[in-house]
Amino acid sequence: NAGVTQTPKFRVLKTGQSMTLLCAQDMNHEYMYWYRQDPGMGLRLIHYSVGEGTTAKGEVPDGYNVSRLKKQNFLLGLESAAPSQTSVYFCASSGLAGSSYEQYFGPGTRLTVT
Amino acid sequence: AQSVAQPEDQVNVAEGNPLTVKCTYSVSGNPYLFWYVQYPNRGLQFLLKYITGDNLVKGSYGFEAEFNKSQTSFHLKKPSALVSDSALYFCAVRANTGGFKTIFGAGTRLFVKA
Numbered sequence: 345n346a347g348v349t350q351t352p353k354f355r356v357l358k359t360g361q362s363m364t365l366l367c368a369q370d371m372n373h374e375y376m377y378w379y380r381q382d383p384g385m386g387l388r389l390i391h392y393s394v395g396e397g398t399t400a401k402g403e404v405p406d407g408y409n410v411s412r413l414k415k416q417n418f419l420l421g422l423e424s425a426a427p428s429q430t431s432v433y434f435c436a437s438s439g440l441a442g443s444s445y446e447q448y449f450g451p452g453t454r455l456t457v458t
Numbered sequence: 459a460q461s462v463a464q465p466e467d468q469v470n471v472a473e474g475n476p477l478t479v480k481c482t483y484s485v486s487g488n489p490y491l492f493w494y495v496q497y498p499n500r501g502l503q504f505l506l507k508y509i510t511g512d513n514l515v516k517g518s519y520g521f522e523a524e525f526n527k528s529q530t531s532f533h534l535k536k537p538s539a540l541v542s543d544s545a546l547y548f549c550a551v552r553a554n555t556g557g558f559k560t561i562f563g564a565g566t567r568l569f570v571k572a
Contacts, residue, residue, distance in 0.1 A: 379562075384564055
């Protein structure tokens with residue numbers, strides 16, 4: 345099993361450009377998450393999904409959109425990138441309620457917005 | 459509201475000595491508690507969790523953590539540190555009262571000196 349994969353690994357955008365980050369998991373997990381990691385701030389939840397076709401806002405959703413058209417994929421979109429969105433983005437997944445709840449993380453996408 | 463505090467930005471320990479990385483939490487109801495480790499340029503990896511039962515939880519790579527309800531703490535410990543344990547450690551908490559949201563601490567960087 346590949347676990348959680350993310351593409352791309354690195355990306356440089358200019359202010360105002362758009363892009364989509366792709367997350368895929370092969371563990372049949374219901375829950376999927378997008379986080380951003382900034383120095384000294386831990387992980388902050390951007391958006392999450394509790395199942396195929398559902399998404400919801402997390403702690404810092406502004407400037408991002410998400411979609412979960414298939415259970416195994418969770419896409420994060422930036423419609424008009426800003427320098428404040430320079431960060432490392434992590435996708436994670438976890439199992440159903442009643443399971444152990446630990447999250448499995450992808451390797452991350454390092455995004456720089458100039 | 460849920461919160462997690464890791465009071466030390468950095469912990470330094472000599473190889474072979476015991477290590478402790480501190481974590482305190484605040485959550486309504488009984489907590490689910492987690493420790494994750496992040497090596498450079500990698501995603502977070504699950505180390506161990508406390509859901510219920512024995513207050514001393516054993517996890518991967520020889521790590522353990524002690525749940526203390528009265529002090530609302532969940533400190534990570536290892537009897538004998540290795541240089542390869544040097545990494546960034548995150549404590550996380552999730553309420554068991556429904557919902558999904560996991561809150562991560564800001565992280566503690568562990569340096570183990572040979």
